[in-house]
Every structure is written in structure tokens, then in C-alpha cells.
Amino acid sequence: MAEGVAVKEAKELTVVKGVTCPFCGVTCDDLEVHVVDGKIKDVKNACVLGKDTFMHHLEGWATPRIKGKPATIDECIEAAAEILAKAKYPLIYGLDSTELNAQRKAIELAELIGANIDHTSSVCHAPSLQAVQTVGISSCTVGEVKNRADLIIFWGCNPAEAHPRHPSRYSVTAKGLFTPKGKKDRMVINVDVRPTPTTRMADAFIQVKPNSDYEVFSALELNRFTKFQCAPMRGHGNVVGMAQVLTWQTGYPFAVNMSRGYPRFNPGEYSVADLLAHREVDAALIVAGDAIGNFPAKMAEHLQSIPLIAIDPKESGTTKVATVVIPTAQAGIAAGGMAYRMDHIPLVMKKVVDSPYPSDREVLERILAKVSSMKNGGNGAPSPASKGRG
Amino acid sequence: MSERRFTLITGRTTKQGRSIHLGKEATEYLEEISTLQMNPKDVEALQLKDGEQVRLKTPYGSTVVKFKKGDIPQGLIFVAYGGFINSLVGPDTQATGMPNTKGIEVEVERYG
Numbered sequence: 001m002a003e004g005v006a007v008k009e010a011k012e013l014t015v016v017k018g019v020t021c022p023f024c025g026v027t028c029d030d031l032e033v034h035v036v037d038g039k040i041k042d043v044k045n046a047c048v049l050g051k052d053t054f055m056h057h058l059e060g061w062a063t064p065r066i067k068g069k070p071a072t073i074d075e076c077i078e079a080a081a082e083i084l085a086k087a088k089y090p091l092i093y094g095l096d097s098t099e100l101n102a103q104r105k106a107i108e109l110a111e112l113i114g115a116n117i118d119h120t121s122s123v124c125h126a127p128s129l130q131a132v133q134t135v136g137i138s139s140c141t142v143g144e145v146k147n148r149a150d151l152i153i154f155w156g157c158n159p160a161e162a163h164p165r166h167p168s169r170y171s172v173t174a175k176g177l178f179t180p181k182g183k184k185d186r187m188v189i190n191v192d193v194r195p196t197p198t199t200r201m202a203d204a205f206i207q208v209k210p211n212s213d214y215e216v217f218s219a220l221e222l223n224r225f226t227k228f229q230c231a232p233m234r235g236h237g238n239v240v241g242m243a244q245v246l247t248w249q250t251g252y253p254f255a256v257n258m259s260r261g262y263p264r265f266n267p268g269e270y271s272v273a274d275l276l277a278h279r280e281v282d283a284a285l286i287v288a289g290d291a292i293g294n295f296p297a298k299m300a301e302h303l304q305s306i307p308l309i310a311i312d313p314k315e316s317g318t319t320k321v322a323t324v325v326i327p328t329a330q331a332g333i334a335a336g337g338m339a340y341r342m343d344h345i346p347l348v349m350k351k352v353v354d355s356p357y358p359s360d361r362e363v364l365e366r367i368l369a370k371v372s373s374m375k376n377g378g379n380g381a382p383s384p385a386s387k388g389r390g
Numbered sequence: 391m392s393e394r395r396f397t398l399i400t401g402r403t404t405k406q407g408r409s410i411h412l413g414k415e416a417t418e419y420l421e422e423i424s425t426l427q428m429n430p431k432d433v434e435a436l437q438l439k440d441g442e443q444v445r446l447k448t449p450y451g452s453t454v455v456k457f458k459k460g461d462i463p464q465g466l467i468f469v470a471y472g473g474f475i476n477s478l479v480g481p482d483t484q485a486t487g488m489p490n491t492k493g494i495e496v497e498v499e500r501y502g
Contacts, residue, residue, distance in 0.1 A: 023407075049407040060413030118487075126487035162402040193399060193493070194462045207463065210397045210493035235402070255487050271487030293414055294471065296479035296489050297451055316414050317473060 011036055020349045021050040022097065022332025025234030025342035026142075026163045033352045040333075040353060047164035054333060054352075060314045062327035076326045077363065080285070081370030083307040083323065087283035089259065090115040093272050094289025094311075096236035099337025099349055102360035103238070103245045106287055109368045112375070114259040116281065118272040119242040120235070120289060121254045126267055128232050129243065129253045140229040141343045142169070147176035149229075153189045156213060157233040160197035166233070172201055191216070234342040237332060238349075241340035276302045283307045285367075286318050288331065288360060293317030311363055313355075326363050329355030337361070393499040394436060396428075396467045398446065398478065400491045406470040414473075423472025427460030432467075438500055445501040448494060451477030454501050467498065 019031040032044035033054060043054045064076045071079070084090060092115045095103050110117035121129055131137075145152070152171050159166040167173060172188055179185040190202035199205045208216050222228045234240055243253040250256050250263035255271040257264045268274055272291075275281050276299035283306055284291075292300045293316050300317075310322035313330040329335040334355035340346050358366075409418035426444060438444065438457060445454050446467075453474050462468055469475050471491075478496060479489050 048404065052408045052411040056411035059411060060416070122487045123489060126483070130486065158401060161404045162407065164404070194466055194468065197404075210399065210466065267487035268483060268485030271483060273481055273483045273487055273489050274485075277481030290414065293473055293476075295476060296481050297477040298481045299489075300476065314413065 013041075016350060016352045018350070019352060020332060020339060020347045021046055021053065022237035022330070022339065022349060023050050023053040024163050024237060025239060026166050026169070027237055027339050027341045027347055028165050028169065029341075029347050035352055038353055049164060057313070057330055057333045057353075062310075062312055062315045062319050062325055064327055065325050067323060073326065073358065073363075076324050077366045077370060079324045080309045080326065081367050081374060083283050083309060084109070084113050084115075084285060084367065085371045085374040087113065087115075087281075087307070089280060089282050091272065091275055091281040091284040092117045092287070093119065093284065093291060094287040095119045095242045096121070096239040096289065097331065098288040098360040099238060099331040099335065099339060100241050100245060100346075101337050102287065102331065102364055103242050104249070105361055105364035105368060106285075107246060107249050109285075109364060109371065110256070110258050111261075112368065112371060114261065115285075116255075116257045116259070116270050116272075116275055117246070118255050118270065118275075119239065119246070121239055121243050122267070122271045123273055123295070124235055124239070125232055126254065126271060130267060133253065138227075138229055139231055139343070141345055142166075142171075142231075142341070144229075145231070146170045146174045146179070148178050150179065150185060151187045151189070151226075153191060154198055154202065155191045156193075158192070158196040158198045159233060160201060162235065163233055167201060231343060238339040240342055240344055241338065241346075244340050244344065244346075273299055276300075279305075281306065283309075285309045285311070286322070287311045287364070288313075288328075290316035290318045292321060311360060313357070327357045328363055329357050329359045331360060335359035335361070393497055394432070396432070396465060396496050396498050398475070398494040398496045399466055399468045400471050400475050400494075401468065403470045406472065419472070423470050424455045424474045425469070426455045426457045427462050427468040428457050429462050429464045429466070430459045431464055433457065433459055436498065436500060443501040445499050446475075446478055447497040447499075448478045448480070450480045453477050467496070 014035045016033045019033045020029040031046050034042040040054050043051045064073050066079050092110050096119050173182045175182040188202045189204050190199045191206045193210045247253045252265035255267045257270040279302045304321050308322045309324045310319045311326045319325045332349040336351040337349045339349050405422040443454050
């Protein structure tokens with residue numbers, strides 16, 4: 001090429017094997033992604049949700065902008081850092097559809113600016129995580145489920161629609177060491193307030209009244225008869241990862257407040273729903289999540305009234321109204337990293353294609369460096385611990 | 391105007407999970423998150439006809455959605471997670487951090 005010789009580039013097919021799907025908490029790690037000329041052409045082994053995650057990853061891409069006007073990534077990072085450096089009681093939220101190193105950077109940033117940091121576990125699994133904090137959890141890996149479990153109870157969950165490969169890889173038709181005949185070696189019970197597609201693969205369906213699970217659980221006394229393992233069916237690809245990182249760094253899995261320079265945990269006070277409903281935070285950074293699109297109206301209302309930064313590969317209800325929008329390379333597709341499966345097993349997420357945008361981790365790193373220099377006159381020294389509200 | 395109280399359940403569906411990748415403003419996505427499932431007997435009791443819309447109301451707000459007959463117990467209605475049900479959900483978390491998005495009491499009436 002350098003000599004000016006025209007070389008006809010062959011359209012070579014690259015098959016990337018052992019790809020981890022970033023979409024749901026099952027994080028299947030056996031996908032095969034077919035890439036031609038830097039574009040994803042096909043995905044093997046994935047469920048419909050996973051396949052669409054890869055095949056449509058270019059649809060609805062976000063663009064960099066400040067107050068609705070096009071801007072460069074550098075300008076957006078500068079604007080975001082200014083907002084966060086000025087904020088007295090900021091919120092960092094989202095983080096479950098990204099990878100572990102971006103999550104670590106977000107926690108570092110929260111510490112630096114004395115932020116409240118929370119993630120989607122808060123609005124999806126807050127009571128279950130509090131139960132785990134209080135009494136612990138008797139759990140197991142999905143590998144153990146596949147090899148040993150002869151009785152599966154799907155309680156208030158619908159894996160047929162939300163985790164399509166969970167039944168075939170681990171819990172219903174999967175054949176394991178002590179379950180060689182797959183479904184024939186298992187009894188599958190579905191407990192829910194309504195029949196769902198999951199009901200069709202169950203041997204029995206028990207319909208309970210809405211909001212009566214506690215009473216039914218108490219009456220059943222499951223562990224009186226055998227030893228049950230409990231496994232929350234987690235939604236986002238790396239929701240467990242965020243809870244893991246937050247717990248090993250701060251001691252708490254969600255709703256963490258850093259305003260005194262050390263972590264404090266109080267769901268109901270530092271949880272995103274309550275912080276927004278009480279109109280407490282004065283700036284917000286939303287990473288890889290659509291807070292506005294998913295939150296109750298009153299919470300979304302406050303988010304729209306404060307300086308709001310959205311870091312996301314795609315346009316959403318949040319990017320539409322955000323003060324600063326920073327598009328990124330989608331974790332697990334255009335950026336590598338780590339993710340935790342729903343049973344707390346860490347898996348490598350691969351980068352299968354390039355993106356013109358930086359990764360979540362890089363953007364957070366750069367914001368962190370900017371905020372650090374703004375707060376410390378450019379010397380990069382750690383900020384004094386107590387400053388904000390207590 | 392016939393108006394009845396129902397219990398609203400929200401959750402994920404395959405269609406919602408697939409179409410979300412087309413973008414939050416994609417027709418397929420909006421279609422899925424704005425369609426309510428109701429027991430055929432309840433549809434009859436509310437005298438709803440195909441193609442009509444219903445208004446859902448809670449103390450926090452209201453929203454208008456389409457309906458379709460579904461395999462769901464009488465007295466319950468289901469709508470997939472998304473922007474249409476957000477106005478119905480209150481921000482109170484009873485100190486758990488989690489807003490109540492399942493088992494919400496709603497008033498349902500024919501709209502238009």
C-alpha cells in the first residue's frame with residue numbers, strides 16, 4: 001500500500017469463539033461471533049435476546065453533545081468533570097451493563113467527589129440483597145444446578161422470556177453428572193401470580209396471589225424437608241459484578257454514600273429511588289443505564305431538573321434529556337473486560353469489533369483525572385475526606 | 391363509564407428484550423411496552439372492543455395503553471417494563487430502595 005500498489009482486500013470472515021454475552025445475568029460464554037470487515041454478520045449459540053444484542057449493536061447509537069449541541073468527546077469529558085467537581089451531593093448510577101474495570105473507576109470517582117453510588121440492583125433486588133447482608137445466602141453455581149439439582153422451583157421469575165438459555169444450559173433440559181436424562185431427572189415447579197411461557201416447561205404450576213409470597217414461603221418451610229439452594233435470577237449482564245466490586249471495595253452491595261469520605265450504607269436513604277424522590281442530589285452521572293426510561297415518573301422528574309451526564313453506547317430516555325451525552329464502545333461487544341455471572345462466577349468479556357468511541361472505563365478514567373486536577377489545583381493529590389453534607 | 395380495579399404486574403417479555411436493541415424509539419419496542427394483557431372475561435366485563443384503548447390510573451399518575459386478551463387470571467393485568475407504566479409507579483420504597491413495580495392497585499377504564 002505504501003508503494004501505491006492497490007491491494008484488493010479480501011472480505012475475510014473471522015470467527016470469534018467463546019464470546020460472553022453481555023445482555024442478561026446468565027452471561028452465556030459459549031457464543032460464536034462471525035465478523036466480516038469489522039462488522040458482526042452472525043452470532044451462533046446465543047438466544048434471541050443475545051443474538052439481537054450483537055446484531056443490532058449499531059442501532060440507535062448515541063452522539064457526543066452538550067446541552068443538545070454536537071460536541072467532541074474531549075469537550076464532553078471536560079463538561080462532565082466540571083459538573084461533578086462542582087456538585088455538593090451527586091449521584092452515580094447505572095453501571096450494570098458495563099464491565100468490571102469501568103465499575104471500579106466509577107467507585108473511585110464516587111469516593112473522590114463524595115457521591116452516592118448505586119446501581120440497578122437497588123431498584124430490582126434491594127430487598128433480596130438486604131436479606132443476603134442480614135442472614136447470608138445458601139447458594140451454589142449454575143454448574144451444580146446442572147449436575148445435581150433434581151428439583152427446581154422457578155419462583156416469581158420467567159426464565160423462558162428473561163433468561164432463555166438458563167433452562168437448556170442449567171436448570172431444565174440440561175444433562176449433568178447426576179442428571180443424565182435431563183428433564184426426566186428433574187421435577188420443575190413454577191410459582192407465580194400468572195402463568196407465563198415458563199409455566200409450559202414446568203411439571204406443576206402453583207398460582208399465588210400478588211404480594212403473598214412471604215406467607216406462602218413461611219407456610220412451606222422448604223428447608224424442613226431437604227436442603228434448598230437459593231439463586232436470584234439477575235437481569236443485567238453484569239449486575240452481580242457491580243455488587244461484587246462495590247462490596248469488596250466498600251463493604252456494601254448497593255446504595256453507598258461517600259459524602260463523609262468513607263462508605264455508608266442505608267437503603268431508603270442512599271438508594272437511588274429515595275435520593276431522587278426526596279430531591280436530594282444536585283447532579284447525576286448515569287453510566288450504561290436508562291434511568292429516565294425506567295424510573296417511576298417522580299424520580300425521573302428530579303433527574304431532569306439537575307445537571308445530568310449520560311455515558312451510554314445508545315440513545316435512551318436518559319440521553320435525550322441529559323446535559324452531557326458521552327457515547328462509548330459497548331462493553332462485551334466493542335470493549336473487553338470482566339463480568340460476573342448471576343452465580344458470582346467471573347467471566348472474561350471479549351471485544352469482537354472496534355468502535356470509534358472510547359470504552360466506559362476510559363471515559364471514567366479521564367473524567368476522574370480531570371475532576372482530580374480541578375479539585376486539587378492540578379497536583380492530583382487525593383481530596384480531603386470530609387467536605388459535603390453528612 | 392365502567393371502571394374497575396385491577397392488580398398490575400409488570401415484567402420482562404421476549405419481544406421487549408429483543409426490540410430494545412432496535413432503540414428505545416423503535417416501533418416494535420413502543421408497541422410491546424404499551425400493550426396491556428387482560429383476561430378475556432375482564433375484557434368482556436369492561437365491554438372493550440378490539441382496537442380500543444384503556445386508561446390506567448393510580449394515585450401517582452395515569453397512562454393510556456392498548457389491550458389484548460391474554461392468559462392471565464381475572465383481576466390481574468400485565469404490562470411489559472418500559473416508559474408507559476412509569477407514571478403509575480410511586481417512588482416510595484418502604485426503606486428498601488426498591489419502588490413497588492409488581493402488584494400495584496390500578497383503576498382501569500375504557501379510553502376515548
